[in-house]
Amino acid sequence: MLVSKDLRPAMNSLRSAYPVAFFQVVLCGALVLLFQLSGCTISKATIKPTLASMPVSLGWHDQERVYYITTDITDPPMAHAAGVRA
Numbered sequence: 001m002l003v004s005k006d007l008r009p010a011m012n013s014l015r016s017a018y019p020v021a022f023f024q025v026v027l028c029g030a031l032v033l034l035f036q037l038s039g040c041t042i043s044k045a046t047i048k049p050t051l052a053s054m055p056v057s058l059g060w061h062d063q064e065r066v067y068y069i070t071t072d073i074t075d076p077p078m079a080h081a082a083g084v085r086a
Helices: 008-017 019-046 076-082
Strands: 057-061 064-068
Touching: none
Parallel strands: none
Antiparallel strands: 057 064
């Protein structure tokens, strides 16, 4: 049971004195939790995929062809020639 040991006697007396009310409180709590968690799954239906594209440059590393992404170059003339920001 997920209740601390200090609360167990009080919960047991409440459960024995008002069994229907105790069941209703537990059921309502479980339903509230279920509805809150189901909100996370419902929102996935409204998300549309977004695509982004970036230019890649061809290079060589250890005699193998590689493709790399250049986001900026410090030298302004080289950045302009490569089409990236300086």
